[in-house]
Amino acid sequence: MxxxxxxxxxxxxxxxxxxxxxxxxxxxxxxxxxxxxxxxxxxxxxxxxxxxxxxxxxxxxxxxxxxxxxxxxxxxxxxxxxxxxxxxxxxxxxxxxxxxxxxxxxxxxxxxxxxxxxxxxxxxxxxxxxxxxxxxxxxxxxxxxxxxxxAEGAGTSQVVQIAPRKLSDEIEKQIRNSLRGPGASPQIINERYKGRRYRIDGQLYTKETDTYGPRPNSHGRQVTFDIVKKGGLIRAAEVGVVAHTHTQIVCELARGQEGYADRLESGDYMTLTGTFRIYEGGQFILTGCRPD
Structure with missing residues (x-):
């Protein structure tokens, strides 16, 4: 170095x-x-x-x-x-x-x-x-x-505002770079993003209850942002590909947000703020998410 x-x-x-x-x-x-x-x-x-x-x-x-x-x-x-x-x-x-x-x-x-x-x-x-x-x-x-x-303590909890597709593309680029060379792994994402806070504005793709039980600071309600580009033929071409090839942006909702989750339907707009917890299985997972 x-x-x-x-x-x-x-x-x-x-x-x-x-x-x-x-x-x-x-x-x-x-x-x-x-x-x-x-x-x-x-x-x-x-x-x-x-x-x-x-x-x-x-x-x-x-x-x-x-x-x-x-x-x-x-x-x-x-x-x-x-x-x-x-x-x-x-x-x-x-x-x-x-x-x-x-x-x-x-x-x-x-x-x-x-x-x-x-x-x-x-x-x-x-x-x-x-x-x-x-x-x-x-x-x-x-x-x-x-x-x-x-001087710098306040900056450690700064909230980054970003669109779900932009965040997904950012993670994908780093995954591709980290997988080059022997011994490399996506673990670099967990090291780089640990503790970061995000405010994400987008639309609901899917919602589900965590079948493995509630996560810390969560009752197990998870929502996934839609990261497919909008617009006619472009969307039709991407729907079957992006969901399986791009990093999914997932939010584990904080305690007390069950009612909010129940009201959401596919395509609904939502703005959620949460803290990065882990990257696993092609998912970038935030926890403790709350709506504005």
Whole structure:
């Protein structure tokens, strides 16, 4: 991975990562021309999980990464960022994990690059270890982390408004890219979209009760958006194909929405806001969905 310019403010702080540990722990697997998998880790003394992840967020953003999501608690957490696309390859997620250890935190990073990146092991090791090495302990690191949380915390719950067909096409493009190369899988969708919130305006295609029982935050009522293009012969040609070849956009309705679901009929317009839960079986599933 090519080392992008590092954030100057952090470069001025003293490094407390254990020297050499990150480089020694670095592993790579696969041919980078097809997309390779990289892992490494190190221990930083005197830093907490929350502080480490907040610092890594601003460090990565200083290297032109895009924020995707963050999960976890005071003992362990994972921050997922997206390495920027460039000529010849697509953007890909990079997961940073912090786990509490006596007197500090273990920091690890894992990624599977896109096909065509063709990074050398030496530059990938230098880049990833360079990011981890910038995490600082003490008051200065905590102050930086606090400022990041205050400035950017509100953005993590931002709601994206999008049409169902546009979202389906977006997912399909990423699925095609992720399936290139050995070892790749649609799991990249779950990593990239975890926790994202969407407001989707469209028409009902089907509705059903989940035969496996209610999901968390749901009573099992599911609705699927119509993603077929409208209009005479175009629609007639697509109806038999799109439903089986495109990602379906599914909403699991929140508790208390049974009456709303019962009133819906095929073709009815609906605007629903929900949180991405999982991609599986060709379905992009949102949960806790509520109408406007």
């Amino acid at each position: 090519k080392a992008l310019p590092l954030l100057a403010a952090l470069a001025l702080c003293p490094t407390v990562a254990l020297a050499g540990a990150c480089e020694n722990n670095f592993t790579s697997q696969g041919d980078p021309r097809n997309g390779a998998e990289y892992r490494t880790s190190t221990v930083v003394e005197g830093v907490g999980v929350g502080s480490a992840l907040a610092q890594l967020r601003v460090i990565a953003q200083g290297n032109k990464y895009k924020y995707l999501n963050e999960t976890g608690d005071a003992r362990s957490g994972t921050l997922t960022m997206e390495y920027p696309r460039a000529l010849g390859y697509e953007a890909f997620p990079v997961a940073f994990t912090a786990t509490a250890r006596d007197g500090g935190a273990e920091l690890s990073v894992h990624t599977r690059t896109s096909r065509g990146t063709n990074f050398k092991d030496a530059e990938s090791r230098a880049h990833l270890c360079g990011l981890l090495a910038q995490v600082k302990s003490g008051a200065r690191g905590d102050a930086l982390a606090a400022s990041v949380r205050k």
